[in-house]
Amino acid sequence: MTLIEIGMIGLDTSHCTAFARLLNDPADEFHVPGGRVTVAYPGGSTDFELSRSRVAGITAELKEHYGVRIVSSPEAVAEQSDAILLTAVDGRLHPELFRRIAPYKKPVFIDKPFAVSFRDAREMVRIAERHGIPLMSASALRYAEPLAEALESVKEPYGCDCFGPMALEPTQPGLFWYGIHGVEMMYAALGAGCVRVRVVSHPRQDVVVGEWEDGRIGTYRGNREGNSAFGALIHGKMGSVFADVTRSRKPYYAALLEQVMAMFRSGTPPLNVGETLEIIRFIEAANESRTTGKAVELDLTRREGG
Template identity: 60%
Template sequence: MKIGMIGLDTSHAPAFTELLNDPGHQYHVPGGKVIAAFPGGSPDFELSYSRVDTYANQLREHYGVTIVDSPEAVAKQCDAILLESVDGRVHVEQFKRIAPYCKPTFIDKPFAVSSADAEMILREAEKYRVPVMSCSALRYAEGFRGALDDEESGPVIGVDAYGPMELQPTQPGLFWYGIHTVEMLFAALGRGCRHVRAEANDDFDVVVGVWSDGRLGTVRGNRQGNRTFGALLHRNERTHFVDVYADEKPYYASLLEHIMTMFKTGEAPIHPEETLEIVRFIEAANESRNSGKTVRL
């Protein structure tokens, strides 16, 4: 399968390309190869424009990827697309340019930085019947998936997820790094969050989501102290500590395996409505962290 990439301003671009294009890699993901890429880059986002040239050169020189001048040029010559642009603001415009080519597409996190943009992407996907998938790689960390699959202690009754939560002005509030822990929340609890409340200061955020069945999920974001991700997964009979670093297999590789399955089958493993609810959850959390009030989704 010929795979195209849009957006070479994130470390995910060389990471995914290495896993796909290097058959000697310990965690090589077979079935496709990145052959073409559009660099992209956002001129008002330093973490975007400062990395584009380095990653573009790396893909061209190390993996033989052809660098092209537009998203359309990628879509024309590929069977599936990895939309990797680190700036969630540009995803809707980039996706609208490639949707008419009807190629299955993975959109890296954040899917969008507003529910209006998220809805627009999903409308375009439905219009052109494009299979779309979006998530954080932490959703597929082996330690986390193992804890979710272990149902001997009963159903999940709550989740407390934590991780680093740096802020970036161009990616409002939790959209930049908080999305990782929010993804873990939804992977465990599913859809159905009704309202959220957030407390935030310069160093920490805590967000509490209340689901329609009464379950609670919390997200703790740290800008001081350790930079590790993890969770407490509460079941009826025990609480499971989730160590996302317990397995040697990188979660990028586990995510990429699910992406490749979606590319081949045309069936996304995450319902679009869940992706939309995650965006709305983050919007509501951002609103609450500014107002101090409970916000309904």
């Protein structure tokens, strides 16, 4: 099997070193074979402390420990790789970074959040379609083993209740920063088709309720109390199954990378990009509801035509 040379864009998140270790180190217990991170562009956001403060250290680690070439532009990464991990932690930058590498027509995984507005997300999907680019974006929590096992045992869930930490970051509005993990778990269980969302918001926590067009209901409780556990209760006709996601033995990133590598090899994304678009609109609507306290319609048909 030919080794896929993988480029990385945006060295400002712990995901970068986790991905490099799992891909580049065959001795790692959860090594994901088939590809290797070979080239990277550091990037970073000067107005985002969690980005700015990480770039130098992560760049040095990738270069010194994993032999990754550091280049001066996203275009150089695209030129020198077979596939791309767009890992930049700042979702505001994703549209422009993706526009710059799209002409190279390489398969791209974009780390969460795909974008921080539905308008940007829709334009990115249109660019991918225009260039014929296999495109995927997901939270690693979507593929966590305990969640996958629970969903295997509940074939047709009518609802789910998810929970996790929900820190807030001003540059990534509302649920786009950490709430997206819980929303992705909800969508892993219920799929696309949500029509409206309502949020009860308090400085200590948020409770998000999504209503699906066929009557299914999903909830996400995001806390700012210090509880870092992730989990989900999946409800089906024959009973309810709890997924203790935090206790997953396999790292979330390994389960995610297995899906990403399958796309890099086949050119077929494991997740329909239409669902990714809906997730971005769901979060956008949830953020509006956090402010107003009112239910907000996703109204996807009208928005996709805009």
